Amino acid sequence: MDRVAERELLRGAARGAVSGHGIAVLVEGGIGIGKTALLDDLAAYCRELGMRVLRGAADDVDQRLPFAAVSAVARAHQGRDEDLDRVTGLLRGRDALTRSVTAAHHELAVTEELLALADRWLSRGPVALILDDAQWADPSSVVLLHRLAHDIGQVPLLLVVCARALAQGEALDGLQRGLLAGGALELRLDRLPEPAVVELAAARLGAPPGPRLRRLLGTAGGYPLYIETLLTAYAADGLIRVAGGHAELSGTVDPDAVPQPLVELARAQAALMPRRYREILQAAAVLGQTVDVAEVSAVLDxxxxxxxxxxxxxxxxxxxxxxxxxxxxxxxxxxxxxxxxVPEPVRVALHQRAGRMLTGRDGAPERVAAHLLAGGDLDADDLRWLAAHADALTVRAPDLAVRLLQRATADPAADPVLRTHLVRALLWDGDPAQAERVAQAALAVGGDAAQEPDLRWLLVQACCRQGRLREAIDAIEPAVRSPYTSLGQAARFRGTAAICLFLTYRFEEAVAVADRAVADGEAAGDAEAIGIGCLAKAVGLAKDDMAASLALTELALSHLGHGIRPDLQVDPYVLKGICLLELDRLDEAAEATAVAVRHNQRTGGVFLTTAHAVRAHVRFLQGRWDDALAEVRSGLDGPDPLGHEPRLLALADLIAVHRGDPPGAELPADTGDTDDRYLVRWAQALAVEAQGDPQRAADLLRPLWAQADGLEARRMMYRVCPDLARAAAAGGDHVELRALADELRVIAAVQPTPSLAGCAAYCRGLAEGGAEPMRAAVASFREAGWPLYEAYGHEAAALALASGGDLAGAREALRLALDGYGRLEASWDMARARARLRDAGVRDGARGRRGRPKHGWDALTDTERTVAELVATGMSNPDVAAQLFLSRRTVQSHVSSILAKLALTSRVELAVAAAQRPAPP
Incomplete structure (x- = not known):
């Protein structure tokens, strides 16, 4: 039988997926080579294996529509799966404009939901996802396929991507490279050899072909589609007869005169159709890859x-x-x-008629818009339809929305409502500069007074999204003065202005504007305006009074509820997590940042990486370094619109240095963000100290601390002080140490927290000598929940006791330091403490607490052990994430770490290993 080897390769991949070792397969071949027949066989086999089969084909007509290819694949299961139906609502853009800020962020949110859905399905059983005609796949679907293929070997997924040629565009070319780099199989379909052609013809005709028919089939070049077309056409015309055990051409046929190319055959086939058939099928072809019988009937009358x-x-x-x-x-x-x-004028007329016919139905707006765009000029009914469906069209097909709205507003006398929709569509499509120009032009022309507040709000957002905060503030001035702006709308404008003022360091103005925003919001009874105003005040207070900032953030959240605007310039969930972090309420900060991660994943929010970074910082301070690294990996595994990659890499490097490993990142010399800057410099300084140059480490950290001002207040970066103090003490600079201690004492008096008190006591102890300040530092760090710093305190106390002649006390303090470092696996710190105390005449006399082994069940952290147990029970990553208050990405990061430590390759193997593991005594 033909394609035996190819079929067996695909079936073997399916069997591997069923056993828990997923794989991706790239199938490539020319037109008519038999790709579809091969996929038919594979889909049937996968169903026999009990796999959930998702199969579809991309459509050249829908290449501009986000997730069109994915929707085609999922269509077979719609209405039969509750989770899929919910995600389908997102695919259709339900509530998207109130959830996400742009199309790109909405697509991120949809991608996360689809990946979570795939996780749930894969936890229930093996899945086969088969996409044909991938050369026409839309970019959003291509991104999803990339993400599905990540760590595919751990799950029971067969991913088959089939195309005429994969290198037909940057997105698909990238997909091909990514899949192959990840270990995908590549299957290139060649022409059928002659024995396979003979076998195919025999199966089709019921008898092997004779010599003349073989000559005819030879002109098909080994392409199954050519062969099927020839056999079907000649058999239908009675030109093939079976006699004497063979199928042979009639004597009137010249086997050498048949055209070879499929194009010629298809054209000949079309030309031979009766005129009425041809016209109907031509109209159906003009209207799209899928055929709606009722639609074709209405268009052709x-x-x-x-x-x-x-x-x-x-x-x-x-x-x-x-x-x-x-x-x-x-x-x-x-x-x-x-x-x-079809002649061009006829094609245009068909599209125009289809578009206008569909405007009277509840059809997909993108389908109507595509026809209207291809159908020429828009009439009054078309414009009314567009005004009524612009928002839905913007979400479903932003590119189509922009082009159609641009055509609709080309006339200076166009409906102002359509101009507002165009600005919104441009913003959603990620073109804030053009949105700003259109909004400015529309405001200059004037028109519908009811549109002015919305238009001005969109103008402000266009400025903010370009980072032009001063221009945004300037645009708000006329908005609040306009007679068409309500009191509540004015309050929202003022709240946004206050946030922009704080972010541009105009603090006094910002406070006054924020107070006015809250007052106007209360007078108008506008909860959202009150929430934005409170959030603005919280941003301003964050540098001076974290407790007050937290209270205002929680008040803002209570007013904003779950309807938080996607276009806010600050994320209240992230801000709450930062406040809790700065107040040493680390467990609460972890919970708040988990909410921030989920919120940003659900909305495709720009603060997703920020949330992961803050959460990683919390876990670093708590000494849960593997959890911190999981958050770092999750943050790096996605878009980074705010440029927080340096912050994440710096946190990973801090952990690496403490653990005695070389830093893994080439960190930049400087970054634009305050937190990123100090974390990067901190990681660089610690790496330098670990190489034996504490003086250079102090030189790196000293200017960072000395120059801190404004939003870069020392209150936000005081965690570097113990490392700065230790490096300065190594150089004997006691003047600097006393100054550092005094500065920390002042900061701690303004906003007292245990960690600030601990840092101040630590620096005072190094400046003045004696063990008592270090004991106070240890107590404060223990209260704050900072185990690394608690061990710092014990180490410094041991040195102070040794210098005072209390060697027994020094040995005990060293033991406590080594025990703390051991729990963290901080081997560099352990080595440093031993060396410093050895120089002071103190030996620990014991190996200290041993770190966890590198492999096996005992190598797992507490979080990894819990994740492993839940995964082994069959829970999906999203379900584990919900139970442990993590993100799906972070759980996946933990799963990868677990499999590596246990030398396993799939979740199925993990479940087996967990079941076979003896119960602990």
């Missing part, structure tokens, strides 16, 4: 039964296929040829 008869015949001949959910052309090329055979 043909009786429904007449169109149904043609469609039935086309299904019978294999021109169309019914996959159980829609009718479509079996071959994209056939549709292309039929489409091109």
């Amino acid at each position: 043909e009786p429904l039964m007449a169109v149904s008869e043609v469609v039935g015949d086309a299904i019978g001949t294999g021109l169309l296929v019914d996959d159980g959910h829609c009718l479509r052309f079996r071959q994209g090329l056939t549709r292309e040829l039929l489409d091109r055979s």
